[in-house]
Amino acid sequence: MNVPRFWRTERTRYGLVGELCRACGRPIFPPRDVCPHCTEAGQDVHAFGGKGQVYSFSTVYEAPAGYTDNQPYTVAMVKLDEGPLLTAQLTDVDNADVRVGMPVEMVTRKIREEGESGMIVYGYKFRPVMQA
Amino acid sequence: MRQVSIVGIGQTKAGEHWERSLRDLASDAILAALKDAHAEKVDALYVGNMLSGELTAQQHLGTLIADWAGLGGVEAIRVEAADASGAAAVRLGYLGVASGVQDVVVVCGVEKTTDADAETTTAAWSAGTDAEYEAFQGLTMPAMAGLLMRRYMQEFGVGREDLAPFAVNAHKNGANNPNAMFRSTISVETFMKGGMLADPIGMFDAAPLCDGAAAVVLCAGERARDLGGRPVRILASAMATDRLALHSRRDPLFLHAAYLSALKAYEQAGVGPREIGLFELHDAFTVMAALSLEACGFADRGQGTRLAKDGEIGLQGRIPLSSMGGLKARGHPIGATGVYQIVELAQQLRGEAGANQVQAHLGMAQSLGGSGATAVTHILGA
Numbered sequence: 099m100n101v102p103r104f105w106r107t108e109r110t111r112y113g114l115v116g117e118l119c120r121a122c123g124r125p126i127f128p129p130r131d132v133c134p135h136c137t138e139a140g141q142d143v144h145a146f147g148g149k150g151q152v153y154s155f156s157t158v159y160e161a162p163a164g165y166t167d168n169q170p171y172t173v174a175m176v177k178l179d180e181g182p183l184l185t186a187q188l189t190d191v192d193n194a195d196v197r198v199g200m201p202v203e204m205v206t207r208k209i210r211e212e213g214e215s216g217m218i219v220y221g222y223k224f225r226p227v228m229q230a
Numbered sequence: 231m232r233q234v235s236i237v238g239i240g241q242t243k244a245g246e247h248w249e250r251s252l253r254d255l256a257s258d259a260i261l262a263a264l265k266d267a268h269a270e271k272v273d274a275l276y277v278g279n280m281l282s283g284e285l286t287a288q289q290h291l292g293t294l295i296a297d298w299a300g301l302g303g304v305e306a307i308r309v310e311a312a313d314a315s316g317a318a319a320v321r322l323g324y325l326g327v328a329s330g331v332q333d334v335v336v337v338c339g340v341e342k343t344t345d346a347d348a349e350t351t352t353a354a355w356s357a358g359t360d361a362e363y364e365a366f367q368g369l370t371m372p373a374m375a376g377l378l379m380r381r382y383m384q385e386f387g388v389g390r391e392d393l394a395p396f397a398v399n400a401h402k403n404g405a406n407n408p409n410a411m412f413r414s415t416i417s418v419e420t421f422m423k424g425g426m427l428a429d430p431i432g433m434f435d436a437a438p439l440c441d442g443a444a445a446v447v448l449c450a451g452e453r454a455r456d457l458g459g460r461p462v463r464i465l466a467s468a469m470a471t472d473r474l475a476l477h478s479r480r481d482p483l484f485l486h487a488a489y490l491s492a493l494k495a496y497e498q499a500g501v502g503p504r505e506i507g508l509f510e511l512h513d514a515f516t517v518m519a520a521l522s523l524e525a526c527g528f529a530d531r532g533q534g535t536r537l538a539k540d541g542e543i544g545l546q547g548r549i550p551l552s553s554m555g556g557l558k559a560r561g562h563p564i565g566a567t568g569v570y571q572i573v574e575l576a577q578q579l580r581g582e583a584g585a586n587q588v589q590a591h592l593g594m595a596q597s598l599g600g601s602g603a604t605a606v607t608h609i610l611g612a
Contacts, residue, residue, distance in 0.1 A: 107362065128363050134478055154384070154482075156376025157429040158368060162353035165368040173373050175381075175477050183477035185364050185377075193429075198384050209366065221366070 104219055111221040114148050114204050116182065117141035127182040148204030149227070150178040157193045164210045172196050176224050190225035201227040231328040233451030235461035236610070238267025238336075239573045244442035244561035245411040252286055252342040253298045259443035260299040260338050267447035267457050273332035275299070275306040278319030278339035279565035282308075284354035285346040295338060305332075310565070312358030313514065315339065316444070317469075317568025317597030317606035323448050324467040324608075333450055334457075339569030340443040351439060355564065358600035360475035372428035372436055374476060374601040375515035379430050382483055382517055386532035390430055393516035394421040395538035397434045400513060400552040403545065404559025406585040411440050411561030435516040437556070442563030444570040462576045465501075465592070466609035468494035474603045487605035488525035488596060495594070495607040496527075503527040506609070507590025508550040508578060510571040512598040513557050522596060523549075526607075550588045553578060568597035572608060579612040 109115040116127035121138035127146060132139050155174040158165075165171075172188045174196070188196060189207055202224040209221040240262025242255050250258070256277065264270070275296045283289045292306030311318035316339025326332040343351050356365040359374055382388060398418060404410035416434060424433035447457075454461035470490035476482050496502055503526060511526075513519040520534030528549055529537055542548040554560055554574040557567055575593040577583045591612045598605050 134473060154377045154381035156373045156380060156431065157426070158370060158373045158376075159426050159428065160352060160370065160372070161349070161368060162356055162365070162370055163349040164353065166349060168368075171368060173367060173369055173377070175377050175482070183482070185367055185369060185475070185477045187367050198380065209368070 101217065104217065112206055114146040114222060116144055116146055118144040125180045125182055127178065127184055146178050146180055150176045150202055150224070152196060152198055152200045152202055153177045153183055154198060155188065155196050164212070174224065176202055187223045188225065189223040203227050232330055234324050234327045234448055234464045235451050235454040236446050236464065236572070236576050237449050237454050237457040237459055237461050238263040238269060238447030239445070239576045240266060241409050241444040241570060241573050242442055243409045244440050244563055244570065246344050247441040248344065252282055252288060252340060253294055255342065255441060255443035256295045256338050256340040257299045259340070259445040260295070260336055263336060263445035263447050266459055268459070269334055269447050269457055272301060272304060272334045272336045272447070274326055274335045275301055275304055276319040276323045276335065276337045277306065277308045278316035278337065278569055279308055279341060280310055280312055280315045280358070281341060281343070281354050281564060284357070285351060286342055295340070311604045312599035313512070313564050314568055314597040314599030314604045314606050315565035317571065317595070317608070318604070320446065320569060320572050320608065321467050321469050321606055324464055327448050327450055333453060334447065336445055336447050337569060338443060338445040339566035341563040341565045342441050343439045343563065344441050355439065364475055370428060372431045372515065375517055376428035376431040377476060378482060378521065378601065379435070379515070379517040382520065383430065385483060388535055390432070391418060391422060392535040392539065393435065393520065394418045395543065396513055396516040396519040396551070397421050397558050399538065399543050400556040400558035403553055403586050404555025407554040407560060410555040410559050411438055412555070412559045431515055437514045437558045437562035440561035440563050442561060442566045442570065444566055444573045446569060446572055446576070460580045462579045463611045464608060465611045466495035466498035466607070468498060469604070469606045470494065472603045474600065476601045483521065484531070485521050485525040485598070485602040485605065487602060488522055488598060491605040491607040492526040492596065495609050499609040501592060501609065506549065506592055506594045508553050508588045508593045510553065510556065510575055510593070510595040511551055512596060513552055514562055518598065518602070519551065521602070522598070526596065545586055545588055553583065553586050553588055568606060571595040571597060575610050579610055
């Protein structure tokens with residue numbers, strides 16, 4: 099894979115940067131040119147706080163090529179506090195301890211390695227919110 | 231628009247065809263369908279397929295299959311819409327004939343999943359999700375269904391065992407279908423004991439990927455009598471899409487594309503779910519069967535498992551499902567599946583379904599692509 103494929107999504111994947119629609123005001127993640135809610139084109143950059151709750155989750159026992167090193171791993175739909183849902187792996191948690199509604203926060207982690215001489219690709223994962 | 235009829239059907243057994251390649255399987259199904267239709271010449275070939283490029287490094291499939299099936303020179307194209315590729319190909323074949331541009335067409339769905347290892351196939355199949363924001367995170371198709379199933383269980387107070395009847399019914403029907411991959415029945419106990427693929431999706435929630443090809447010959451209604459066999463009429467053909475990523479949908483537990491395509495199909499055919507005598511739905515995972523029933527008006531929200539629990543999905547029930555085994559027992563040769571559904575509905579409406587014969591004059595087939603982002607619905611009449 100060529101590097102630009104990854105660096106053009108850097109802000110989204112490392113900073114959880116999405117958008118606010120200028121027309122309808124709704125938060126959008128991941129960012130896209132046309133608002134999925136009102137179909138207007140025109141958004142302002144908006145960085146999400148990275149906090150949310152587990153909306154649903156599934157533990158993967160048969161991983162696709164490139165992801166088998168970490169199996170079984172748990173993937174989740176996370177409902178961000180600002181509204182949008184996103185899909186991410188959970189980390190720093192025992193698969194058996196995940197619950198719907200669990201508060202989680204975004205962290206940056208290695209997603210996959212593209213072979214011995216290939217790229218190491220990073221992105222967001224979510225972990226349980228640390229208790230003070 | 232002209233009336234379109236199915237005048238020929240053909241299929242290979244769904245399963246592991248170690249001795250046959252993609253092109254062989256497609257040719258087998260096409261030749262069987264042409265023979266069944268007593269047709270020698272067609273105006274076009276539509277090939278439904280999702281993964282030939284990824285799994286067998288073969289693209290340009292329309293031309294390859296036309297060549298190997300002896301349709302030399304004919305217009306031919308491959309149609310891709312993830313798991314709904316086959317049904318989308320049927321839809322395009324239907325449009326070709328209904329529009330009057332083509333008189334006789336053959337539609338073939340074909341997939342060859344066993345030429346690649348499981349991890350490669352799993353990765354390729356997940357390309358039907360949002361590759362940058364779902365598959366990138368290590369999501370597989372079973373994991374997408376797992377997300378839906380977990381939320382469904384949570385929101386509607388449904389247990390894993392409540393979904394078992396969909397798989398038990400499919401296996402029961404598959405046992406009598408010589409073209410099914412799995413011909414053994416299973417019990418609820420077996421279902422519950424199956425290992426996990428993507429918790430809560432277990433082995434028996436999920437349809438097996440496999441090889442296979444199915445084909446139909448379509449022609450204009452007025453020409454159907456010139457060709458052989460018992461014509462089955464296509465009363466409705468409709469397709470709709472939803473946001474590709476599950477996380478982008480307004481309500482992930484409502485299959486809006488399935489709803490829209492069914493609604494359009496009901497309007498075209500002038501019927502409602504009550505008139506449908508059997509339903510070949512996309513039971514790639516048990517929870518998808520429940521969601522399809524709800525989206526298509528057979529059950530209220532969250533009540534999709536009730537019909538199954540009440541025994542209404544069996545061959546003698548109110549709405550027989552997966553009458554020849556469905557994806558679960560017949561097998562899910564991804565891009566071929568949508569054509570298998572049409573072939574099986576035609577078998578039923580022609581009265582050729584053997585031990586699984588349902589007494590019905592209207593049948594519906596619905597194929598879903600990805601996690602339900604594409605839906606193609608057809609209603610057929612005897």
